[in-house]
Amino acid sequence: MDQTLFLIGFAIMALGSLAIYAKGSKAPPARHHTLMHSSVPFIAATAYLAMAFGMGTLVSLTGSVTYLARYADWSVTTPILLAGLVLLAFHERGRTGEVGGYLTAIIVLDVLMIVAGLVSSLVEVPVVKWIWYLWSCAAFAGVLYLLWVPLKAIANERGGALAAAYSKNLVFLTVIWFLYPIVFLVGPEGLKMISDPASVTAILVMDVIAKVVYAFYAAANLDSALAGAEPA
Ligand code: RET
Numbered sequence: 001m002d003q004t005l006f007l008i009g010f011a012i013m014a015l016g017s018l019a020i021y022a023k024g025s026k027a028p029p030a031r032h033h034t035l036m037h038s039s040v041p042f043i044a045a046t047a048y049l050a051m052a053f054g055m056g057t058l059v060s061l062t063g064s065v066t067y068l069a070r071y072a073d074w075s076v077t078t079p080i081l082l083a084g085l086v087l088l089a090f091h092e093r094g095r096t097g098e099v100g101g102y103l104t105a106i107i108v109l110d111v112l113m114i115v116a117g118l119v120s121s122l123v124e125v126p127v128v129k130w131i132w133y134l135w136s137c138a139a140f141a142g143v144l145y146l147l148w149v150p151l152k153a154i155a156n157e158r159g160g161a162l163a164a165a166y167s168k169n170l171v172f173l174t175v176i177w178f179l180y181p182i183v184f185l186v187g188p189e190g191l192k193m194i195s196d197p198a199s200v201t202a203i204l205v206m207d208v209i210a211k212v213v214y215a216f217y218a219a220a221n222l223d224s225a226l227a228g229a230e231p232a
Pocket residue numbers: 074077078081113114116117118120133136137140177178180181184207210211
């Protein structure tokens with residue numbers, strides 16, 4: 001696999017992290033969102049650097065390729081992205097017990113999704129591979145359920161601009177996250193319908209959208225919600 005793509009990924013993520021921090025709000029109540037979102041591409045830059053050096057890349061005899069650094073990245077960055085959305089639903093409401101409960105549940109499901117996906121990627125026996133894939137999808141369904149049902153209701157209680165910001169971020173996140181299991185399915189870890197470079201390119205583009213573009217989009221929605229929001 002050509003290292004250039006990974007180095008491009010490294011550069012975009014490193015600059016993206018800096019840009020998110022530079023452009024983001026440094027004052028409460030949006031400051032913690034800036035910090036969380038700029039940490040996400042910083043972590044991804046680290047993973048792309050490792051992949052550029054070939055670290056943690058496993059190639060099996062059947063042509064399956066697993067990038068361990070990618071799963072390490074996702075297992076840390078996806079909880080941060082979800083935490084951002086949970087905190088938006090509870091924005092400035094001080095229901096700390098409930099926030100903690102939702103955060104724990106969604107992060108447990110999300111990490112299980114990534115770990116089950118990694119196991120699926122590593123397993124060579126088809127039936128076992130697809131059982132783990134489906135188990136990862138079940139955890140993904142749990143994450144989506146929490147975001148779309150109880151957390152959406154909590155954001156809606158607040159109404160107005162805050163509910164609108166939550167909804168917009170949720171739609172963006174759901175659409176882009178859905179592409180990951182599809183690329184896995186058709187890529188070298190799954191049905192091998194597309195080549196390794198094609199899947200690396202697709203995931204690079206998706207990672208930039210899910211981490212960097214999403215950070216700017218979510219910050220803009222939060223800013224307009226705060227500008228138009230009624231006092232908490
Ligand atoms: C896997 C494979 C098995 C089935 C499912 C998956 C879901 C992965 C997702 C990843 C999201 C990653 C993001 C990274 C960037 O920040 C593990 C591919 C359901 C949803 C958003």
